[in-house]
Amino acid sequence: MTHRIIPADPFTIQVSDGEIADLKERLARTRWPFEQDGNENWDYGTNLSYMERLVSYWRDDFDWRKQEAWLNSFKHYRATITDDDDTDHEIHFVYERGSGPSPIPLIMTHGWPSSFREFLDVVNRLAHPEKYGADGPSFDVIVPSLIGYGFSSKPRKPLGPGAIADLWHKLMTDVLGYDTYAAEAGDWGSFVTSRLALQHADAVRAIHLTMLPLRPYVKDKPVTKEEAGWIKEMQAWWRQEEGYRTIQSTKPMALAFGLHDSPAGLAGWLADKYYRLGDTKKHHPFEGMEERFPMDTILTQFSIYWFTGTINSANTLYKSGPAEGTASLKQGERITVPTAYSEYPIDTLPLTPVSWAERGYNIQRFKEMPRGGHFAAMEEPELFADDVRDAFRELLG
Structure with missing residues (x-):
């Protein structure tokens, strides 16, 4: 683990009485x-x-x-991180260190229309599995608010997932001091996490996704009949x-x-x-x-x-996001980081063919979940936490 370069300050959520009264009046x-x-x-x-x-x-x-x-019962921080255009961004994140001698650093990224709150029901389940009667591994859990969401800053120049991924890498390495780490996400977070794995494959040990967002390059390998039917649906x-x-x-x-x-x-x-x-x-x-x-x-x-x-x-x-142009993999590009994919039955798309998933990702684990939807960590926290823990146990050994 490297030394810290960028400081992170403790943060407390404080909404004024006037803001609450204004909400009720509206x-x-x-x-x-x-x-x-x-x-x-x-x-x-x-x-x-x-x-x-x-x-x-x-x-x-x-x-x-x-x-x-309840939100403040978790440990909140904010850190100022500078992007490649020399613009500062305030990044809010929840940080819970895991139990045991060697917890796995895990950054979990939400999407829209959600917030960091989506993962709070699983933070302690993942950081301290022994308290829930579960076997390890345990995780150092980091849950940031996407740029422009929640208590992170609003960017004057809108950012796409690729740029956010670079900020997340700086958060994990330059702020928290990890040399390597794992990542988990769904929705827009899955775009960010996929780009994180693509752009920083040397640091990302494995990823777990509940959505596979990056479109593979298909011109050199035509889609199969099953894939064509899925695309139509x-x-x-x-x-x-x-x-x-x-x-x-x-x-x-x-x-x-x-x-x-x-x-x-x-x-x-x-x-x-x-x-x-x-x-x-x-x-x-x-x-x-x-x-x-x-x-x-x-x-x-x-x-x-x-x-x-x-x-x-x-x-x-x-x-x-689309303006950034990072949602499609170029010819020869593929996520090489070991990937676990869990598809929940009520989500944005029909069941993904395994062959399609493997076009763009190094799929090591593909699981169809029995229940839950797009907000899986909030809808089925026990099921979700067990699946994430099992996935990284398999991927990382």
């Missing part, structure tokens, strides 16, 4: 939209009856101070679900005024993705949603976006 003034018949299953987007319940709870029953105290899925992505990847600023100014608007926009991508029962307008994502859990996520004012800087990753 919620009390919510103007409800007209909802046509036929939206019981959210076919037109977020269901009105669910939103009425959510906003009422957020206004009258949600205790931010209680959630804030995937494209059909996206035609039904890509509205949010289309807006955020083209005109995020046009959307920002409504979401930044209205907490109900913010919640309505984000809730739809939790309903669609989470392992939620779809039999009722709100019962399945509330069972999978209890009010306190989902509103902590939404409140982090609200109090930090980061919805637009978070959404803009959908524009800056």
Whole structure:
């Protein structure tokens, strides 16, 4: 382990009483939209009856101070890291050292519409498995907020996953002093982690992903019949679900005024993705949603976006990511770092063919999970933590 070069300062989440009062006042003034018949299953987007319940709870029953105290029960830090363009970024991260003599350094990266909170239910399970009746390995767990999300800084010049990956490498090496480390992620975090493995293969020992984002180069090897069928099914899925992505990847600023100014608007926009991508029962307008994502859990996520004012800087990753051009592997490029992939049954895409996964990644472990969705660490923390632990035990020996 090398010496520290960049200091990290302890950080405490502190939302003012005035900000909490302002949120409640805005919620009390919510103007409800007209909802046509036929939206019981959210076919037109977020269901009105669910939103009425959510906003009422957020206004009258949600205790931010209680959630804030729970968030602060973890060890938070912020570090200023300079990118290759000589721009400084404040990176917020949770850091829990693992039990035992040789825990594995593990950086875990969230996506959209999530925050660092997504992984908090598994931090101690991974850092201290013995407390949960599980065998090792244990991990030094590092959970950063993506740039532009939560308590990290908002970039004046939007960054893509490749640039963020370089910052993550500096966080792990220059701030925390690790020579080598492992990484885990889903959604946008899987883009960052894949680029981390590609750009810093000498330092990244292994990765675990719940999404395989980098598109392989296929011109020199035509797709198989199975792969072609999967691509067709995937494209059909996206035609039904890509509205949010289309807006955020083209005109995020046009959307920002409504979401930044209205907490109900913010919640309505984000809730739809939790309903669609989470392992939620779809039999009722709100019962399945509330069972999978209890009010306190989902509103902590939404409140982090609200109090930090980061919805637009978070959404803009959908524009800056493609603009960076790092989502496609070039001819001859492949992730050589040992990779474990776990696919949860309710996620953004149909089941990925193993052959497709192996085109772009050094797949050493491919597992289809029995339950859970896009927010797996939050939805199924015990299942998720056991899988991550088992995966790195196999990959690293």
